[in-house]
Amino acid sequence: MSFPATAQDAATTFIEQHTMADQRLLLTLPGMTIDVVSNQLKLLEELADYFRHVATLKPAKQALSTDGSSDTAATIVCIEHANVELDVAWQQWQREAGKTGRKDAFYPLEDGRLLFKVRTGMVFLxxxxxxxxIGPCLANSNQIINFINNQYINKLQQSDWLIGHAAAVTSGSKGMAFCGFSGGGKSTSMLHLMANGRYQFVSNDRLFIRREHGQLQCRGIPKLPRINPGTIINNPALLPIINEQQAVRYKAMHTNELWPLEEKFDADVIRLFGANRINHASSLDFLVILNWQPSNASPCTITQVDIAKRHDLLPALMKSPGPFYQDQTGKFLANGADVLTDKALQQVYIDALQGCEVYEVSGGVNFEQLLEHCQRLLD
Known part of the structure; x- marks a missing residue:
């Protein structure tokens, strides 16, 4: 398939000859609504279940429009299709330091960008x-979920929210976030607190911060935690996620085997912890930076730090927006841009965190000690 130069022409090319389902999915998020339409009703039903705390399936009473240019709304079109072969010169997207393998490729348009998922064949405009x-959406629904969330992520950043690589909970009156370097245990820590019953889930892997009226606020995205087996078997509340055979296998593994094991499971917050346990908007009063190591024999140490004097810890929180990000003018993030070492941007994060208590957790891993500390702060 030869490809036009503009996003409008590309949209027409993708959508023509496809009939949309007679239902549409409306997601209502803080500050934004997202309208999802598809030619595959089963996909909409699966998405409605995944996003059920913010989702409503509604009859598609109006004609399909791909124009989602409203300040507070976006329309997303998901087209179930065989792998699409496009006659374009894909460019490889450079991954963050420490990440290996080809994952994303892109092609610039005059007013947009095409993204190609190398491993699945999915294409995004x-x-x-x-x-x-467009592509095998049902077989890759997690990428559709990410694409939907990326529209909210863009909206938040276009509204001056800073993106963070963190998990967070709220007590209702206080909020706490966990960030850390790869495999640091931020999801594990957050889900241990969720098992307490007094806290609500804010976000798992992406958190956005902004000062409002002198108070640091945070926003989460509606994506379920994707967690490793080690997180599951060490938290009784999470055991329903896996079957008995899996539980036996994982419990027989040594901690050093479990810690890096990359077998992901979705932790359905509502099914595991009950209704009304999600709140994507909170204050952020405490930031916990997990700088510990499972191989470290030293005692776990939790120390309050001045983040303005510990620039070395900022990369644990800061996150590249990724290839889907556009600013308010439509400009995309440049391929290979290293935002984590941008001194001016680091200062923006430092300024935002003023008044937020920041703690560094170092030494060996001790979740019991960490959770006792966190509960004292939140309660």
């Missing part, structure tokens, strides 16, 4: 006006 996913 991203622009300020058009947002389309």
């Amino acid at each position: 991203q622009s300020l006006t058009y947002r389309i996913a």
Whole structure:
């Protein structure tokens, strides 16, 4: 398939000859609504279940429009289709330091960008006006979920929210976030607190911060925690996620085997912890930076730090927006941009965190000690 130069022409090319289902999915998020349409009703039903705390399936009473240019709304079109072969010169997207293997490729349009998922064959059109996913959507629903969340992520950043690589909970009156370097245990820590019953889930892997009226606020995205087996078997509340055979296998493994094991499971917060346990908007009063190591024989130490004097800890929180990000003018993040070492941007994070208590956790891993400390702060 030869490809046009503009996002509008691309949208027309993708959508023509496809009939949309007679239902549409409406997601209502703080500060934004997202309208999802598809030619595959089963996909919409699966998405409605995944996003059920913010989702409503509604009859598609109006004609399909791919124009989602409203300040508070976006329309996403998901087209179930065989792998699409496009006659374009894909460019490889440079991954963050420490990440290996090809994952994303992109192709620039005059007013947008095409993204190609190398491992699945999914193609995405991203622009300020058009947002389309085409390919084997049902087989790759997690990428559709990410694409939907990326529209909210863009909206938040365009509204001056800073992106963070963190998990967070709220007590209702106080909020706490966990960040750390790869495999540091931020999801594990957050889910241990969720098992307490007094806290609500804010976010797992992406957290956004902004000062409002002198108070640091945070926003989460509606994506379920994706967790490793080690997190599951060490938290009784999470055991329903796996079957008995898996539990026996994982419990027989040594901690050093479990810690790096990359077998991901979705932790359905509502099914595991009950209704009304999600709140994507909170204050952020405490930031816990997990700088510990499972191989470290030293005692676990929790120390309050001045983040303005510990620039070395900032990369644990800061996160690249990724290839889907566009600013308010439509400009995309440049391929290979290293935002984590941008001194000016680091200062923006430092300024935002003023007044937030920041703790560094170092030495060996001790979740019991950490959780006791966190509960004292939150309660």
